[in-house]
Amino acid sequence: MTDDTTPISDTLERLERAEQLKLIGEHHDALEILEQLLIEDPENISALEEVADNELSLEQFERAEIAAKRTVLLDKESYTGHYILGFLRSASGEWENAAEHLRKANASRPNNAEILRCLGWALFNTGQRAQGIVTLERALNLDSENALTLCDLGVTYLQTRNFPKAKALFERALNLDPDNPKAIECIQAMGKIEEAMKKGSQIA
Template sequence: MFKANSLKSSGIVFLCLFALASCASKQTQLQQKQAEIYYGAGTQSLMERQYTEALKNLVKANELNPNNTEILNNLGMAYYFKGEKDLAVRTLNAALEADDRNSDARVNLASIFYKDGEVQKAETIYKQVLKDLTYDKQARTYYNLGIIELQSRRNTVSAENYFKKSIKEDDNYCPAYYQLGLVQYQRRQFNSALTNFKEASMGTCFDMPAPHFYQALTLIELRRYDEARIKLDEIDTRFAKTTYAVKARTKALELNEIELRNKSTESHASRKVLESPDF
């Protein structure tokens, strides 16, 4: 009788424990789904630069699913854009502690250091990212290293190599084309520069006025004045509310003067030929 009762008691306890475990599992799954919703909303707000709303959602996501490396990465950037640099760095480091393979978090950390003037630290981290052979955003990493070489060291040769590697990784990465074009423009390699400025005005950079403006400048250097004027008119129309529209109008006036000087020079040369004495 005692043994039977003991078995029954054990069975009841076992069944109760199983039920509790099942409930706990369902609660965990519910929390994870809720965390995903908050994470998605926070990420969307982050992309739309609504940083306060992003922070609210990502903090909630982190509370529901702590130590999730993706949530921590975006939460770190939300803190950064709200002006909390130290908290951002700690959160990004927490993302790396949760998953040392999170190269997005590592890139974000490096970018924060670079913007804060800690160039060497940023460069070291970017080069660590290059060792991640499965990372599919290395075009941006090479680009960032190129910017360091260009802006911090004035090393155009090394910068050019990094920009070319960036394009090799992703031939649609338009910021690298733009920077490569600038390097070549400064070297007066105008044909190559023009090709890269055209590439830089496509894709996600299509609505960026700078590559279009430098196309016009390069066309002027190549004395392709009619094409330059068309491009300047396009900039004035498409980017009317930007400073580039003002620059385009100013450059158009300068182009008028250049063409007048050229006509005057050609006319003067023609007169000299006509007035030359016969021998």
């Protein structure tokens, strides 16, 4: 009787190769490897997580969601699956659902700056403003040079009318990444607010 099972070492090597391809932006090539792994084992959770992550990078949101849902069905504690579902729910403005998934991701993978960034933003938009800001501050402490976190945190301070803090965060984001479109947009918005405030004080 022959053993037709794929050796674990071979599976791990292919997963590692797919990871390397993902990191250099070769998402389609990575997906080819991952999809073959799933043909061999449809319940390969690591491959499913990587499929979801690559599809998200390619902005194939429906495909990313299908893979992420399958992942959390097989492994309720998959932080990647819950993070991706939370990210997608945030993108569509489903803040409560987003926060629920991101809390689960954070429980499985605490102190991950990207998970905390998304969780903080979702919490802020559910109306839990103080908790959202604190969570974003934690994300920034873990990754102090992340322009997206700086901008998200800056927007929360902008919306709570802490303009000096917001401006400082936006300027820091722009200094770190001068071409970042979100940082540029935030600085421009801050400039308009300052101009409006200046005109208001002159009228008064």
